[in-house]
Amino acid sequence: MRILIITAGSRGDVAPFTGLGRRLLDAGHEVAVAAHPAFAALVGGCGLGYRPLPGDPEELIRGWSRAASREEARALTRAYVDGLADGVERAVADGTDLVLTAFAPAPLSETAGEALGVPVLETHLVPAFATREFALPGATDADGLGPEGNLAAGHDVVRRRDQLFAGAATRLRSRLGLPEAAPAPSEADRRPVFAGFSPSVLPRPADWPTRVEVPGYWWPARPDGWRPPAELADFLQAGPPPVFIGFGSMAPGHGERLSDLVAAAVKRAGVRAVVQAGWADLGGGGDDVLAIGDVPHDWLFPRTAAVVHHAGAGTTGAGLRAGVPAVPVPVMADQPFWADRLHRLGVAPLVLPFEELSAEALGAAITACTTEPVHRSRAAELARRIATEDGAAPVLAHIDTAYGR
Numbered sequence: 001m002r003i004l005i006i007t008a009g010s011r012g013d014v015a016p017f018t019g020l021g022r023r024l025l026d027a028g029h030e031v032a033v034a035a036h037p038a039f040a041a042l043v044g045g046c047g048l049g050y051r052p053l054p055g056d057p058e059e060l061i062r063g064w065s066r067a068a069s070r071e072e073a074r075a076l077t078r079a080y081v082d083g084l085a086d087g088v089e090r091a092v093a094d095g096t097d098l099v100l101t102a103f104a105p106a107p108l109s110e111t112a113g114e115a116l117g118v119p120v121l122e123t124h125l126v127p128a129f130a131t132r133e134f135a136l137p138g139a140t141d142a143d144g145l146g147p148e149g150n151l152a153a154g155h156d157v158v159r160r161r162d163q164l165f166a167g168a169a170t171r172l173r174s175r176l177g178l179p180e181a182a183p184a185p186s187e188a189d190r191r192p193v194f195a196g197f198s199p200s201v202l203p204r205p206a207d208w209p210t211r212v213e214v215p216g217y218w219w220p221a222r223p224d225g226w227r228p229p230a231e232l233a234d235f236l237q238a239g240p241p242p243v244f245i246g247f248g249s250m251a252p253g254h255g256e257r258l259s260d261l262v263a264a265a266v267k268r269a270g271v272r273a274v275v276q277a278g279w280a281d282l283g284g285g286g287d288d289v290l291a292i293g294d295v296p297h298d299w300l301f302p303r304t305a306a307v308v309h310h311a312g313a314g315t316t317g318a319g320l321r322a323g324v325p326a327v328p329v330p331v332m333a334d335q336p337f338w339a340d341r342l343h344r345l346g347v348a349p350l351v352l353p354f355e356e357l358s359a360e361a362l363g364a365a366i367t368a369c370t371t372e373p374v375h376r377s378r379a380a381e382l383a384r385r386i387a388t389e390d391g392a393a394p395v396l397a398h399i400d401t402a403y404g405r
Contacts (some may be wrong), residue, residue, distance in 0.1 A: 001403060004096035005123070006034045006109045008084055009057055009087075012314035013102060014039045015220035016125055016196055018046040020100075022221040023392040024150040024399070034091035051091040078167065079097030081394075085168040088112050089176070098403055100395075103128045107165040108172060115176035119403070122193040123395065125313045126334045129193075129212055130154025131205035137334030151185035194395050197313065201383040202322060202341060216391030217317045222296050232274070232300075235290045239272050243366055246276030247329065247354075248313075259283040261359050268363030271305065271370060298322070306369045307361070310354070311339035322345065323383030325375035327365045329354050344380035 003024055005017045014035045021031045025047060030085040033039075036056060043050045060080050067073040070305040085108050092099060092112040099120040106122055113120035122128075126137045131154055132147035138160075139153035187398060192211045195204075195210035204214040236242070245262050259275075265290055266273045275284040275291045276405035296316065301307055301322035309315045316338040319326050320334030326347050328339030331354040344349040349368040352361055369375055 001399070002030045002032075002095060003095045003100065003399070004032050004034060004051065004091060004098070004188030005100045006053075006088060006105055007102040008036065008053055008055070008105045009102075010312070011042070011314055012312040013089065013104075013125065014042060016218040016314055016317075017100075017102070017123075018043060018048060018221040020123070020218040020392050021048045021195070022046055022397065023396060027400070029399075031134065034087065034093075034098070042223065043225075046221040049086075052095060053087035053091065055080045055087075077164070081165060082171070084108060085165075085172045085268065089172060089331065092116055098399065104161065105165070107169045108163060111169050111172050111176070111182070112176065114182065115173075115178055119191065120359050121191055121395075121398075124195045125197065126194065126337075127195060127197075127202065127205075127210050129160065129205075130158065131207050132207040133207070135337075137337035139337075144335070148304055175291075192373045192398055194391075194398075196391050197317065198320070198386050198389055198391070200382060200389070201317075202243045213394055215394040217321070217386065218391050219295065219298060219317075219321070222298070222312070226296060226299075228295065228299065229292070232290065232292055234293065235272075235274070236303055239288075241303060242272035242274045242288075243269070243308060243370065244274050244276070244301060244304045245308040247310045247331070249329070258284075261357065261362065263289060264359035265362035265366060268359060269366040269370070271366060274300070306366065306375075308366065311335040311342065313338060316342065320379065320382050321386055323376075323380040325349075325369045325379050327352060327362070327369050329357060329362075347375055347382065349375060 005021055007013050007017050017033055021033055025031045032051050033043045034051040034053050035043060037055050038056060040050045050052060051307050060076060062071050063076045067076065082106055088105060088108040089112050093116060096118055099109050099113050099118055100123045101120055103124045103126060110120050130136060130151050132151045133286045135142035135145055135150045135153040136157040142153060146154055190211055195212060198216050199214045249345045262275060263284060272288045277287060277291060277293055297318035301318055301324055304324055306325045306327065307319040308327040308329060311330045314336055326342050328335040328342050328348050330339040339351045343351050349372060350365060352365050
């Protein structure tokens with residue numbers, strides 16, 4: 001069967017689907033991933049087909065920071081979403097028997113699937129159904145809302161996603177000759193939804209629809225033939241396990257300031273550190289700090305004493321899988337949600353919001369993370385539970401049962 005995975009956003013929105021894609025590939029399916037051009041090498045390096053989606057999320061974030069007005073920021077967003085719509089249409093039309101779509105581009109994926117007669121399964125990396133148990137990631141003022149407040153905040157998150165894509169979806173429907181509004185699916189037509197995170201980290205809410213499954217994480221595949229850079233291997237062998245520090249796709253343009261801040265924090269904490277450049281272009285130097293580019297987290301994190309990160313869904317999962325404590329430094333989107341989850345699980349001593357980041361605060365947080373044994377003990381316990389889960393297996397089983405090969 002030809003399977004197309006559609007995802008949009010940063011590396012953390014793409015990498016988990018390389019793991020799910022490889023599992024599908026190994027099961028005998030033909031698999032392609034539609035993502036932004038910046039991730040073509042990542043997808044191809046994992047042995048998967050690649051289909052381009054226009055747009056550069058890094059430039060979009062930079063554009064937001066430079067925008068002179070809210071109207072200009074909206075115009076940048078609309079251009080980005082319109083480009084996604086064009087790319088999704090082309091990717092599906094290029095030939096596929098089944099589409100798996102991430103949460104954000106789902107309105108576009110479902111529109112293209114409806115027009116071209118291709119079934120679409122939603123595969124989410126974050127919780128995306130409103131619940132009374134917690135406010136969904138991305139909710140505004142999510143603290144202390146209570147059950148009904150959580151439910152309302154969750155509906156608002158989904159509504160804002162729909163509004164973001166509404167114009168592009170309407171124009172796509174018109175271009176593809178579809179009615180202006182999508183028909184409401186009957187209960188019999190509703191397909192299962194798979195959420196690619198661990199039930200040990202976030203148990204499935206009791207009030208979610210029965211068709212929503214939470215089977216576990218989809219771990220990123222390692223690019224074929226990958227080997228650690230010699231400089232990194234030598235650094236790891238030259239002393240005690242370092243602390244990993246990286247902010248992923250956050251804070252582009254703040255590299256110099258953040259690099260100085262991180263260096264001062266590392267010195268205060270008296271630790272060694274591996275600093276990942278990311279979109280912020282972090283740097284480092286000296287005997288105790290090594291700056292690196294992209295390195296598979298599943299290889300690096302188990303070799304660290306702790307991980308300092310922006311608490312994106314993928315990086316959060318990788319740290320938990322490795323069984324190491326964390327210092328979450330959330331910036332936006334789903335990051336505050338996962339950061340709070342790490343703290344509630346006992347893996348992180350605190351949440352350090354990016355806007356409160358300083359050398360003093362980061363140094364103190366690293367010290368607490370690495371010297372209080374309870375955090376490492378809790379992280380190790382969670383890692384053992386996560387290791388028993390196979391998030392991809394139910395997806396594969398459903399595809400083989402419902403669609404065959």
